[in-house]
Amino acid sequence: xxxxxxxxxxxxxxxxxxxxxxxxxxxxxxxxxxxxxxxxxxxxxxxxxxxxxxxxxxxxxxxxxxxxxxxxxxxxxxxxxxxxxxxxxxxxxxxxxxxxxxxxxxxxxxxxxxxxxxxxxxxxxxxxxxxxxxxxxxxxxxxxxxxxxxxxxxxxxxxxxxxxxxxxxxxxxxxxxxxxxxxxxxxxxxxxxxxxxxxxxxx
Numbered sequence: 001x002x003x004x005x006x007x008x009x010x011x012x013x014x015x016x017x018x019x020x021x022x023x024x025x026x027x028x029x030x031x032x033x034x035x036x037x038x039x040x041x042x043x044x045x046x047x048x049x050x051x052x053x054x055x056x057x058x059x060x061x062x063x064x065x066x067x068x069x070x071x072x073x074x075x076x077x078x079x080x081x082x083x084x085x086x087x088x089x090x091x092x093x094x095x096x097x098x099x100x101x102x103x104x105x106x107x108x109x110x111x112x113x114x115x116x117x118x119x120x121x122x123x124x125x126x127x128x129x130x131x132x133x134x135x136x137x138x139x140x141x142x143x144x145x146x147x148x149x150x151x152x153x154x155x156x157x158x159x160x161x162x163x164x165x166x167x168x169x170x171x172x173x174x175x176x177x178x179x180x181x182x183x184x185x186x187x188x189x190x191x192x193x194x195x196x197x198x199x200x201x202x203x
Contacts, residue, residue, distance in 0.1 A: 011113050011121050013067040017095070021077065026064070034061050037092050044092035050099055065164055066188050068140045070109060070123045073100040101172070102127035102134035117159075118145040132174040141165045146193075157194070164190035 010016050014026040014033060023038040035042040042061035047054045054062050078094040106128050113121040125138035146161035166188040174180045192202040 011069055011111060013069045014064050016069060032058060032061060033064050040092040046094045048096040051096060066166060067097060070125060071099050071138055072097050074098050102129040102136050105129060117147050134172045136170040139167045161193040
């Protein structure tokens with residue numbers, strides 16, 4: 001369960017996986033974060049949200065910043081090959097993020113983290129449940145001015161300046177004990193500045 005990690009200052013999904021799962025590693029390569037697990041790269045790992053495959057892979061990796069840790073109730077991990085059920089992406093394993101569902105009449109969660117390089121990580125989530133109807137709204141924001149661990153190399157930057165935000169709207173209605181109607185809307189935006197004034201930012 002992720003709430004205990006957030007209380008201890010871990011608000012990044014990649015940081016949590018890297019810390020708690022042996023053989024998991026993430027590395028920043030300017031524009032994107034790349035994952036490796038027990039020697040295999042990201043294209044052999046399958047990431048799911050509530051059992052549904054995450055789309056938008058680039059060079060075998062999804063944009064891990066789309067996964068908001070504060071909205072996750074728990075993380076289910078299947079180690080080893082599962083390609084028979086899920087295809088070649090699941091040779092290395094499966095990671096399924098189970099999102100929270102509204103359980104109280106009214107509930108509000110929020111956090112704010114600030115660190116070096118003007119790094120800001122903020123999130124707010126409001127949930128409400130009225131009898132058979134439940135609704136949940138969340139918004140998260142991230143910003144960094146970037147940094148370079150190898151300034152002697154003019155052709156590479158460890159982390160470009162960037163910001164992104166995402167929002168999620170979840171609604172459900174319980175028809176009976178075995179049937180419910182769900183609606184889930186997500187929006188995500190990211191902008192990256194590579195430091196070269198001759199090029200426009202990447203969206």
